[in-house]
Amino acid sequence: MISTKITRPCISLHQLSITRHISINQHPSTAPPATSSTDELTKTTTIPANIQEAKELASYRALETPEFTTLGTPPSVISINSPPSVPVYLRRGSLLSIYGIQEISSLDSVRSNLEFPLFWKRLAYGGFVSGYQKLISTTPFSVLVSSLSRASVGKATPKLFVNLVLDGGADWAVLNKDAIQVYAGNSLNLGLFRLPRYVSKRLARKLRIPGRSLTGLFSWSKIGYTLITGRGNVGLVGNGNVYSLNLNEDEEVLINKNNLLAITVNGPYDLQNCVIKYQFPVKETTSTTPAAKQVIEKPKLLEPNAWGQIVYRANQVSTWVKNAVKFIQKYTIGARETSYNYLVGNQEFIKIVGPRNLLLQSNVQSAYIPPIRRSSKTIEDSGAEVPATSDKKSRDYLNYVTIEPGKGAVFKSTPDFKEKVKEIERN
Known part of the structure; x- marks a missing residue:
């Protein structure tokens, strides 16, 4: 018995990879700018970042x-x-x-x-x-x-x-x-x-x-x-x-x-x-006690004689005076x-x-304050000569005092205190 074995060829697929290298170089700084040199020289604006502390x-x-x-x-x-x-x-x-x-x-x-x-x-x-x-x-x-x-x-x-x-x-x-x-x-x-x-x-x-x-x-x-x-x-x-x-x-x-x-x-x-x-x-400085109730008296009929007329007129004048006082008090208190x-x-x-x-x-409208006017007049030299101060020496204003018997206090001038101090120390 003859057996026949058929084998298929093995086929393998391989993945192909292609790598391309790209190099990026920086543009040389010596190359001319994209804009023209005339625009750069005549530019009149700047970027907003250069302007600070100002609201745009x-x-x-x-x-x-x-x-x-x-x-x-x-x-x-x-x-x-x-x-x-x-x-x-x-x-x-x-x-x-x-x-x-x-x-x-x-x-x-x-x-x-x-x-x-x-x-x-x-x-x-x-x-x-x-x-x-x-x-x-x-x-x-x-x-x-x-x-x-x-x-x-x-x-x-x-x-x-x-x-x-x-x-x-x-x-x-x-x-x-x-x-x-x-x-x-x-x-x-x-x-x-x-x-x-x-x-x-x-x-x-x-x-x-x-x-x-x-x-x-x-x-x-x-x-x-x-x-x-x-x-x-x-x-x-x-x-x-x-x-x-x-x-x-x-x-x-x-x-x-x-x-x-x-x-x-x-x-x-x-x-x-x-x-x-x-x-x-x-x-108010007046007393705070409640005012007494006013008693209204029943008017009395008076006989039409001279005395009754006098009493009537007196009461009428008294009423006028009271009303005047109330009127004055009212407007005096208001004033x-x-x-x-x-x-x-x-x-x-x-x-x-x-x-x-x-x-x-916070404020009210104030009056107009005129500006301070500066005088245009200048102080001119009067031409008068200022007298020179006299040159004084030390002996003209350096003085010392001594107490001498029979004379009392004696004032003397000296050009220098050192010599007088030495003299006093020697004595």
Whole structure:
């Protein structure tokens, strides 16, 4: 038996690997730069990292509403990035700069107009007129606004910014006529209203005070305030630093009305619901015992004779005198309280009842301080010769004293004390 064995050839597959070597060499430093040498020599800018301790201003952002950013410490400048077709109103003489990106924003499209909003109301209520510069463009642009304007250059008190964002939930009553420096927003509204003289009946019932109580805000020199409503941004300036104070329900605070910059309200007639005039009580020197009840006597009929006429006239004169004394005491006590509050500086205080948001300024507007004028006159030489001091020698002012019998104290001059000391030691 023949067996046949067939074997298949073994085939092995081997993996082929190909390696390619790449060498990277550094470009020689002596090679010419990619840019032309002319651009390097005429370059007028540097990298932002070389400018330190200065905040970079963003010239463009995709915004739908204006963006206000205060700059500086303390904030004396405000930066505004405005989208297209949104007007920006800033006080005349406060504009510092207008800038933007050339590819996106064209400064040639910015239009400027001078407007006097609420001209007649400002003239009637406050006796002043504020001019605002209106800036609007079809492309985005940015501006820098200073807290000072032409009208406030000579004021001694510095002015600082505070930024208000109105979302339509609360209105702001601005009491300082020069506080609104810049504002922007298509749905932002400004109105001028009369300051309330008396508190409302609701506040009078809440505090249990007479209904004709004064608010303390009204005065004939200042009878109006500005009401800001709607949506937008407002840049207010205050005299000195500006602080925020938030009052909760039923909380009260005493504030000097000259330091009150702005307060939140709900409409133009809500200011009388939260403010009341306050006077510090004056200590009475009279007795605190309760007054005796006045006994009302039944009038007696008198016979129409001469004596009865005399008694009647005497009683009538006595009644007149008592009424006059009461009248004088009433106004004397009021004058005393007023004079006391005036002397201690409390006559301008008001009480504010919460819930409210307040803005307080640390200083009040001060008077103009004129600059110091330096005299152009110079001190000229009179030509008179100053007499020379006489040259004195030591023997002219060095003296010593000795006690001699029969002569007493004898003063003598010497050019040097050493010789005299040696002579005394020898003796």
